[in-house]
Amino acid sequence: MGVLQQIRERAAKLGKTIVLPEGEEQRVIDAASMITREGIAKVILLGDPGAIAEKAANVDLTGVEILDHLHSDKMETYVEKFTELRKSKGMTPEKAAEIMKSPLYFGVMMVKMGDADGMTAGSVNATGDVLRPAFQIIKTAPDIPVVSSCFVMELPDTNYGANGVLVFGDCGVNPDPTAEQLAAIAVSTARTAKTIAGYEPIVALLSFSSKGSAENERVDKVREATRMAQQLAPQYLFDGELQADAALVESVARSKAPGSKVAGRANVLVFPDLDSGNIGYKLVQRLANAQAVGPVCQGLAKPVNDLSRGCNARDIVNVVAITAIQSELTE
Numbered sequence: 001m002g003v004l005q006q007i008r009e010r011a012a013k014l015g016k017t018i019v020l021p022e023g024e025e026q027r028v029i030d031a032a033s034m035i036t037r038e039g040i041a042k043v044i045l046l047g048d049p050g051a052i053a054e055k056a057a058n059v060d061l062t063g064v065e066i067l068d069h070l071h072s073d074k075m076e077t078y079v080e081k082f083t084e085l086r087k088s089k090g091m092t093p094e095k096a097a098e099i100m101k102s103p104l105y106f107g108v109m110m111v112k113m114g115d116a117d118g119m120t121a122g123s124v125n126a127t128g129d130v131l132r133p134a135f136q137i138i139k140t141a142p143d144i145p146v147v148s149s150c151f152v153m154e155l156p157d158t159n160y161g162a163n164g165v166l167v168f169g170d171c172g173v174n175p176d177p178t179a180e181q182l183a184a185i186a187v188s189t190a191r192t193a194k195t196i197a198g199y200e201p202i203v204a205l206l207s208f209s210s211k212g213s214a215e216n217e218r219v220d221k222v223r224e225a226t227r228m229a230q231q232l233a234p235q236y237l238f239d240g241e242l243q244a245d246a247a248l249v250e251s252v253a254r255s256k257a258p259g260s261k262v263a264g265r266a267n268v269l270v271f272p273d274l275d276s277g278n279i280g281y282k283l284v285q286r287l288a289n290a291q292a293v294g295p296v297c298q299g300l301a302k303p304v305n306d307l308s309r310g311c312n313a314r315d316i317v318n319v320v321a322i323t324a325i326q327s328e329l330t331e
Contacts, residue, residue: 011321019116021103023047031316117327122307144299151294171277172295183228188298204247204266205240
């Protein structure tokens with residue numbers, strides 16, 4: 001059984017409720033039907049019921065809740081709560097009422113108020129638009145200073161990683177993290193590997209240098225981040241700086257990083273910046289025909305996950321399953 005099937009089966013046992021604020025998008029409607037049919041989660045679609053019904057003419061939405069948030073009896077309560085949360089930023093009830101018309105803000109407030117266990121969006125909205133309400137309303141977990149993202153990568157016919165599964169981070173949020181932020185990303189990604197993918201993380205912090213083969217301030221950042229990550233989470237194995245081949249290939253590791261407990265065995269890859277992370281996961285997805293699940297957001301107090309705008313309905317199903325599992329872990 002593949003890791004994605006395991007994730008869906010784990011989610012199905014939890015009975016969580018996930019809100020999908022892009023309820024009028026065809027892929028989201030199709031995914032809602034699949035999620036409900038497979039029992040992965042209870043689904044709330046936000047949007048105009050008439051528009052959703054028109055697009056769902058050939059889709060079975062039995063068991064899916066459709067909510068016209070603009071006319072919800074929760075709207076007044078949510079406006080009051082958002083005004084309170086953002087009062088120090090100059091928020092007024094009038095501004096809050098206008099902002100809460102956004103299904104993204106309304107959906108995040110549902111999670112904040114316990115009316116949903118998590119939210120998944122991004123099929124038609126940019127990452128910044130999905131995460132902004134989460135930053136403003138839900139905020140970060142107490143022990144994590146930065147929100148980041150990762151992808152669970154399942155590769156066919158390979159022995160790399162944990163039986164062909166690797167977790168890549170950060171691939172979607174932080175363009176140029178500091179050493180401190182990179183350390184937090186490494187710890188968050190290790191936790192995701194442990195709790196979502198279900199294996200013991202062996203974490204390589206990647207660079208263009210392996211163990212002093214090059215000297216540069218960017219290499220120094222990775223070395224410092226490795227040291228900090230080891231202090232933050234000594235229960236996990238971290239090593240860096242490592243080139244990708246040294247991290248993954250045992251024969252290369254023996255020459256480039258002899259004695260390392262991570263080199264040649266890594267199943268979690270932490271990229272030094274968003275350029276390399278985003279490029280890396282897309283290359284592996286396309287050239288190796290890997291299943292890329294994510295981006296999975298890490299570090300929020302409650303789960304809100306962002307989709308790639310190129311996602312299909314099955315991608316949405318998988319991210320909803322991960323969101324459901326995360327909600328169990330953040331309670």
